[in-house]
Amino acid sequence: MHARHAAQAGPERPAEPATSPPIGLGRWLLQAVLFVAIPVVVLALAGILSLVLVRIVADYRIGLDIFTPTALRPRLPIYEEARRGVAADVLRQVLIAGFAVGLALWQDGAAWRRRLALTRPAEPRTGSPLRLWLIMAIWPVIHILWVTETARALNGGLAQGIRISPFLSPLAVVGWFAYVVVLAPIAEELLMRGEAFARAGRIMRPAGVIASTALLFSLAHLSESGGIARPISLLPLAFTLGWLRWRTGRLWPCMLLHGWSNLALLAYLLWPRSY
Template sequence: MHAGNAPDDEADRAPPAPLPALGLVAWLFQALLFVAVPIGLLTLASLLAILVVRVGADLRIGVDVFTPEALRPRLPLREIAGRGVAADILRQVLVAALVVGLALWMDGAAWRRRLALTVPAEPRRSSPLRLWLLLAVWPVIHIVWVTETARALNGGVAQGIHLSPFLSPVSVAGWFAYVVVLAPVAEELIMRGEAFARASRIMRPAGAIAATALLFSLAHLSESGGIARPVSLLPLAITLGWLRWRTGRLWPCMLLHGWSNLALITYLLWPVSD
């Protein structure tokens, strides 16, 4: 009567397939690529975005792009703010394009599987209810962790902040799209997509989750925020890695990442009564 369920039950109890044996030199080389490839793609996308936005904006306002810095006209603050948002948006688009291009080059027609954009070859049992419960409680967890770590590490995060008054309505809309949609999609493609695929070749799931979480957090290190920003992102990064492993898909990571960003910026931008 229960014979039909036996294979599934045995598959659930079966140990994971062993990783291919690698020599120390080969393992170190793959570990180096795990770090170097994502950082290289992020750096290339940032440089290209800055270059394209600067050249395009200069041409738009009639400034010779080859004018020496000392002779360039002083730009209005609205122009500077708009260029910053445009560069952020373009950087995320370029990151996504570079990751997809690399996956196509590496795996050809199987690029979607490499980036966990298809149903995994070995189906995972994951409850949609658990995902929705996680989405429901996550904003509180994330907001409390971010604000408390920022307070402890002088990270400068507090409720009642304001966007730059020099942003045009179009720039404000672009910034929200960048934070809630573009950044989550691009960052998940590169971290829980490409980087996770590389880490999984040389590490067990727990190692891949931890390694990609650390890489993701360190990629947000900045001079102004110090270590507060990376520390504040660790729980999110670990949870996203767990989702990537548990579901075998990337879309739940994108969904949680975007929802987390939306909840946090809504809290931070919410006006504080005097």
């Protein structure tokens, strides 16, 4: 009876050799391609949809025909461009979270919460809660030092003493803070340490799952303005989040640490520099 329950619940740890049957090379390659392709498609689709939807709604709000050719569109005020940028950022994270949950529902149906590690793990986890809270307490210092020093070494353009755009309304500022500290950590963890982690766990051992999702998460932040500095600056955080997801079997510690790291870095960057 106990063995039957264990089989039905399924292992929570990714790809343990004792519980995961071997798969053929062709199936492994297919799963590996899907592991990379699905998050990339989700991120791209969410980015495109957010820009399109914000443009449609914002154009309608100011009475501008959405089908006006780009060459004939009037130049928008700076505050309008800034407000649209924040709205697109917020909507993109909402769409990413929705896509991640939708994929889990499509893949595992009623067990979607377990797939995304939003329920208690089927296997008990060992470890001291004190260690987890200690990591939470000291991690922002490590994160700030690593991010700022790598940005400085690689000319990433990150500097202390930055300012929030004066063209943002108070509501837009609140939305931007919510995007950085709450929405982005929730959405990115649902996609990376949730859906992608579960998919990678079918074809890799725990170390491979942690490493591959960390690399995928870091490369997803590659940008023209920041270059390679941004992905490199996120590698320690990405590996720590992957280890935390595997060690606890839950997603909420990853969301918490991700948001806490973003908040600490944001506070450091916004803190006025003394001369």
